[in-house]
Amino acid sequence: MWRRNFRQTPIQYIMTMLLLFFGTLALSLFASWKVKSAYNHYSKVPASSGYTGAQIAQRILDLNNIRDVTIQATPGELTDHYDPSNRRLVLSEKNYYGTSVAALGVSAHECGHAIQHKELYAPLQWRMAAVGITGIASQVVMWVPFIGMFGGLIPYKLAITIMALGFGVLMLFQLVTLPVEFDATARAKKVLASTGAVAMGQEYNAMSKVLDAAALTYVAAFVSTLSYFLYYLLRMMGGRNDD
Numbered sequence: 001m002w003r004r005n006f007r008q009t010p011i012q013y014i015m016t017m018l019l020l021f022f023g024t025l026a027l028s029l030f031a032s033w034k035v036k037s038a039y040n041h042y043s044k045v046p047a048s049s050g051y052t053g054a055q056i057a058q059r060i061l062d063l064n065n066i067r068d069v070t071i072q073a074t075p076g077e078l079t080d081h082y083d084p085s086n087r088r089l090v091l092s093e094k095n096y097y098g099t100s101v102a103a104l105g106v107s108a109h110e111c112g113h114a115i116q117h118k119e120l121y122a123p124l125q126w127r128m129a130a131v132g133i134t135g136i137a138s139q140v141v142m143w144v145p146f147i148g149m150f151g152g153l154i155p156y157k158l159a160i161t162i163m164a165l166g167f168g169v170l171m172l173f174q175l176v177t178l179p180v181e182f183d184a185t186a187r188a189k190k191v192l193a194s195t196g197a198v199a200m201g202q203e204y205n206a207m208s209k210v211l212d213a214a215a216l217t218y219v220a221a222f223v224s225t226l227s228y229f230l231y232y233l234l235r236m237m238g239g240r241n242d243d
């Protein structure tokens with residue numbers, strides 16, 4: 001029954017697309033606002049241990065016997081990342097030189113990725129293996145609606161199937177990103193507490209707020225790609241053969 005019901009009129013189609021677009025946009029804007037405001041607030045709260053982000057990162061790498069990863073500073077805000085192909089731990093200047101609870105939290109989180117890399121943590125391996133196809137999928141879902149649906153160059157059913165597959169790949173990529181990010185954050189919290197870099201109580205809670213807000217952005221990205229994937233999957237199964 002729903003199959004027939006899912007055949008949309010052009011107006012319904014446009015309304016659904018607008019709802020999807022603005023709904024997922026609002027979600028990701030909310031998530032990035034949340035992480036930015038938590039970061040802005042807690043990057044002004046110094047940790048009593050006096051460690052800088054770079055110092056705690058070096059300490060954590062040493063504790064894990066990781067000798068082949070270099071730590072470097074980069075400009076920009078929240079540009080921190082771990083680069084597995086070059087074994088580089090890249091920290092934004094504010095976190096590299098900073099002694100705030102936010103700086104220590106972010107630095108320790110990036111170390112979590114370096115440790116995952118060393119331990120061949122499975123979800124990180126899957127994520128690294130999927131980077132190439134994910135790049136292709138994001139190009140595909142961007143261009144197919146233009147050349148296919150609006151230009152009419154690709155048959156409708158084929159275009160919908162390609163879109164469902166493309167968003168399926170993006171959704172799976174965001175899905176495996178979740179354990180990678182949650183695990184890195186769990187490792188960060190644990191090591192910051194055990195080394196005393198962040199004092200239990202207020203400092204620990206503040207650091208947790210920053211890292212939990214950051215994790216929310218990955219949940220938002222997953223929910224967005226899942227929504228688009230389900231949308232195209234339903235349309236695909238709705239089987240509009242009339243065009």
Ligand SMILES: [Zn+2]
Nearest residue numbers: 109113181184
């Ligand atoms: Zn991360």
